Amino acid sequence: MDVVSPELNSLLPDEIMDTEAIAMEEELPVEHLAAPPQSEPEPPQVPMETEVPEIVSLCPATTSMQMSSASTDAQCSTSSGTQLLLNLPKISRVTVPANHQLIINKVASAPAADGKSPGTAVLKPEGQKLLVAGLSKTGQPIMLALPHTWNKPATTQGTGDAKAQPTQIKMLTTVGKPVIAVSSASQLMGGSSTLQAQQLKTLQITKKPTVSTAGPMITKLIITKALNNKGLSSPASVAPVVTGRVVTQSTPVTPPRTITIGETSTVPQNTSGNSKVAISPLKSPSKLTVVSVASQSPNSPQKSVTLPLNVALGQQILTVQQSAATSPAKAGTSQPNTQTVKPVQTVGGVGTSQFKTIIPLGTPPNVQQIQVPGSRFHYVRLVTATTGSTTAQSGGSTNTNPSIQQAKPVMMNAAVRMSVPIVPAQSIKQVVPKPFTSAAQVVTTSQTPQRLIMPATHLPQIQPNLTSLPPGTVLAPAHGSGNMGYAVLPAPYVTQIPQPAFVTLTSSSTFSTATPIQTQARLSLNGLSTSEATSRPRKPCNCTRSQCLKLYCDCFANGEFCNNCNCVNCFNNLDHESERLKAIKACLDRNPVAFKPKIGKGKQGESDRRHSKGCNCKKSGCLKNYCECYEAKIMCSSICKCMGCKNFEESPERKTLMHLADAAEVRVQQQTAAKTKLSSQISDLLTRTTPAVTSGGGKLPYTFVTKEVAEATCDCLLEQAEQAELTTQPQAVAERLILEEFGRCLRRIISFAGKAKTDCPINC
DNA sequence: GAGTTTGAAACT
DNA sequence: CAGTTTCAAACTC
Numbered sequence: 001m002d003v004v005s006p007e008l009n010s011l012l013p014d015e016i017m018d019t020e021a022i023a024m025e026e027e028l029p030v031e032h033l034a035a036p037p038q039s040e041p042e043p044p045q046v047p048m049e050t051e052v053p054e055i056v057s058l059c060p061a062t063t064s065m066q067m068s069s070a071s072t073d074a075q076c077s078t079s080s081g082t083q084l085l086l087n088l089p090k091i092s093r094v095t096v097p098a099n100h101q102l103i104i105n106k107v108a109s110a111p112a113a114d115g116k117s118p119g120t121a122v123l124k125p126e127g128q129k130l131l132v133a134g135l136s137k138t139g140q141p142i143m144l145a146l147p148h149t150w151n152k153p154a155t156t157q158g159t160g161d162a163k164a165q166p167t168q169i170k171m172l173t174t175v176g177k178p179v180i181a182v183s184s185a186s187q188l189m190g191g192s193s194t195l196q197a198q199q200l201k202t203l204q205i206t207k208k209p210t211v212s213t214a215g216p217m218i219t220k221l222i223i224t225k226a227l228n229n230k231g232l233s234s235p236a237s238v239a240p241v242v243t244g245r246v247v248t249q250s251t252p253v254t255p256p257r258t259i260t261i262g263e264t265s266t267v268p269q270n271t272s273g274n275s276k277v278a279i280s281p282l283k284s285p286s287k288l289t290v291v292s293v294a295s296q297s298p299n300s301p302q303k304s305v306t307l308p309l310n311v312a313l314g315q316q317i318l319t320v321q322q323s324a325a326t327s328p329a330k331a332g333t334s335q336p337n338t339q340t341v342k343p344v345q346t347v348g349g350v351g352t353s354q355f356k357t358i359i360p361l362g363t364p365p366n367v368q369q370i371q372v373p374g375s376r377f378h379y380v381r382l383v384t385a386t387t388g389s390t391t392a393q394s395g396g397s398t399n400t401n402p403s404i405q406q407a408k409p410v411m412m413n414a415a416v417r418m419s420v421p422i423v424p425a426q427s428i429k430q431v432v433p434k435p436f437t438s439a440a441q442v443v444t445t446s447q448t449p450q451r452l453i454m455p456a457t458h459l460p461q462i463q464p465n466l467t468s469l470p471p472g473t474v475l476a477p478a479h480g481s482g483n484m485g486y487a488v489l490p491a492p493y494v495t496q497i498p499q500p501a502f503v504t505l506t507s508s509s510t511f512s513t514a515t516p517i518q519t520q521a522r523l524s525l526n527g528l529s530t531s532e533a534t535s536r537p538r539k540p541c542n543c544t545r546s547q548c549l550k551l552y553c554d555c556f557a558n559g560e561f562c563n564n565c566n567c568v569n570c571f572n573n574l575d576h577e578s579e580r581l582k583a584i585k586a587c588l589d590r591n592p593v594a595f596k597p598k599i600g601k602g603k604q605g606e607s608d609r610r611h612s613k614g615c616n617c618k619k620s621g622c623l624k625n626y627c628e629c630y631e632a633k634i635m636c637s638s639i640c641k642c643m644g645c646k647n648f649e650e651s652p653e654r655k656t657l658m659h660l661a662d663a664a665e666v667r668v669q670q671q672t673a674a675k676t677k678l679s680s681q682i683s684d685l686l687t688r689t690t691p692a693v694t695s696g697g698g699k700l701p702y703t704f705v706t707k708e709v710a711e712a713t714c715d716c717l718l719e720q721a722e723q724a725e726l727t728t729q730p731q732a733v734a735e736r737l738i739l740e741e742f743g744r745c746l747r748r749i750i751s752f753a754g755k756a757k758t759d760c761p762i763n764c
Numbered sequence: 765g766a767g768t769t770t771g772a773a774a775c776t
Numbered sequence: 777c778a779g780t781t782t783c784a785a786a787c788t789c
Binding site for chain 2: 546550551552557587590591594613615616617618619620624625626627628
């Protein structure tokens with residue numbers, strides 16, 4: 001993975017970050033914190049970018065409250081009945097939708113140990129660190145509880161600096177409704193030299209998600225779905241993800257769920273709460289952020305607010321899988337070695353353009369990726385490194401042990417683009433319960449075991465254009481800067497993962513890998529519309545000499561893993577991650593925008609798509625698919641260096657070709673329609689009880705020989721046979737009588753058929 | 765399906 | 777940056 005400096009990281013464009021909204025820096029004045037999304041730094045210039053990052057507005061028509069940093073306790077009731085209970089050292093901004101409850105538990109301000117982080121606070125031990133309640137569509141509260149030790153910085157962090165390292169937790173809630181934006185920063189010293197500010201953001205999602213689960217459950221990880229909102233006026237994406245332990249009561253109907261983010265250090269092996277990750281679908285309007293969590297300490301009071309499991313996520317469903325409803329045992333107390341991660345089943349992601357998945361990381365976290373075929377978004381699950389020893393040594397540097405770094409993506413039905421802020425590896429380490437004894441984690445699903453994660457390998461630092469980060473790029477924090485890092489995952493990353501929607505993480509030193517279902521959708525077809533991209537399966541490559549690690553390979557160039565290709569000696573897969581990452585880096589070194597779509601919008605005023613570099617054709621006249629412009633169905637532009645170009649608006653050759661192409665397409669469509677129709681008719685004919693095939697406007701005689709008619713005929717013949725038997729007729733006579741009867745039956749059938757034909761000439 | 769052509773990517 | 781080579785897709789037969 002490539003690593004970029006923290007500075008770049010901080011500038012991570014919204015497009016990549018997929019986070020939006022309110023930046024919450026602890027030290028920032030409230031006003032600043034409350035600043036609108038627009039205040040975020042602009043992404044690096046990307047001339048041809050086809051996707052324009054959208055900013056999500058966090059404060060819809062809901063109640064908005066701002067508190068000064070001095071605020072300690074606050075209660076607020078909105079006119080709509082929303083209640084807010086806040087007890088935070090600092091709350092930059094809280095927005096609560098009507099009828100939603102937001103409860104933030106007490107947080108006592110405490111002096112920073114090193115005094116370098118003024119304004120930081122330590123959460124009261126007795127109180128939950130932080131409870132953020134969001135409301136689902138149903139009005140049920142969603143809560144996050146931070147354990148006391150939550151967010152303890154690891155002392156061995158690679159960066160090793162004592163600077164406060166803010167961690168962001170962003171959470172996206174439902175669209176439209178939930179508009180809870182809470183940002184709070186608290187820092188816990190936890191005896192470590194580093195301070196970490198936790199930022200929690202709740203983002204509003206434009207779409208209302210559908211919730212899928214209900215019932216008791218303990219969930220560690222929640223994965224959300226992503227969606228492609230490109231071009232949608234109201235994109236929906238949701239991905240509330242909560243990691244950590246979820247304890248729920250079980251009310252059959254939308255039981256509230258409490259999500260607690262806690263530290264394991266307090267109660268190490270107890271809870272399953274391994275740190276997990278949250279995920280967020282990204283992309284426009286709906287941006288989602290993920291939350292990393294640690295396990296919760298059983299002892300810590302569950303002050304959590306109940307949160308409805310079902311969080312509507314637009315059309316996407318965020319599902320937190322619950323443990324079997326029948327096994328309440330899992331709830332609460334225990335589950336020492338298993339973590340149940342339930343990715344949310346996403347529905348309907350649309351794959352289109354290239355997207356980038358960003359995973360924050362302090363130290364190389366394990367990442368679970370989930371990709372939804374056909375979707376442009378990917379889900380990424382960050383899995384904290386396991387227990388102790390292994391993770392401890394990383395110290396922020398790349399882990400060289402392959403076994404530890406095994407990362408396997410998890411494929412889902414939808415792809416998600418997201419950015420996930422992560423808890424520093426060290427904090428994770430402390431937080432993670434025993435279950436994870438090694439970096440490698442076994443992911444099992446209720447359905448199928450899965451292997452996951454992408455190693456956040458530390459690679460030589462590069463400073464690529466952020467907007468052009470290739471898949472697999474990891475943005476790591478720079479020295480002395482925050483803990484937050486981002487890993488840019490290629491959409492394909494997730495490709496080679498088993499389908500199961502739910503994943504359970506269990507401790508294990510090795511990965512159990514389910515046979516990956518390799519479904520890969522081309523996320524981005526330079527210039528093609530979403531529908532085009534999704535409808536057209538990616539063509540398998542046939543590389544023989546490039547190992548699929550050069551841009552010659554379309555799969556690689558599109559940031560995808562080879563899947564069902566015909567390539568030889570392919571390295572574009574998870575088994576050759578290191579080589580692949582190196583190749584990506586090499587490509588970026590040569591061309592920082594190598595992985596960006598070549599077809600994008602022109603400069604301002606140029607609404608049409610155009611090739612970012614222009615073609616260089618010499619013999620094809622730019623009217624063959626050799627020409628990248630022509631292939632993308634766009635005309636050549638002034639930046640093209642082609643010779644004898646015929647691919648321009650008024651070109652007769654081009655028009656002719658277009659007409660031919662259109663005609664061909666029409667023919668194909670007609671043929672397809674005809675085949676479909678014929679198939680339908682045949683099927684109908686075969687299944688119809690009473691045949692009604694028409695010929696010349698009437699029914700054919702045989703069409704009257706329905707089942708009923710046949711049975712009646714048989715009855716007549718049997719009756720005749722019985723008569724013959726009763727009268728002791730010779731066999732020959734009996735047979736003759738039966739045949740005569742059969743003849744009469746046939747005549748009657750034919751007679752009726754003719755009559756029907758006359759009475760109803762038109763297919764009746 | 766084999767061979768040729770083409771132009772982007774990679775290399776020098 | 778320009779020229780050359782390599783490569784894989786597009787195309788032709």
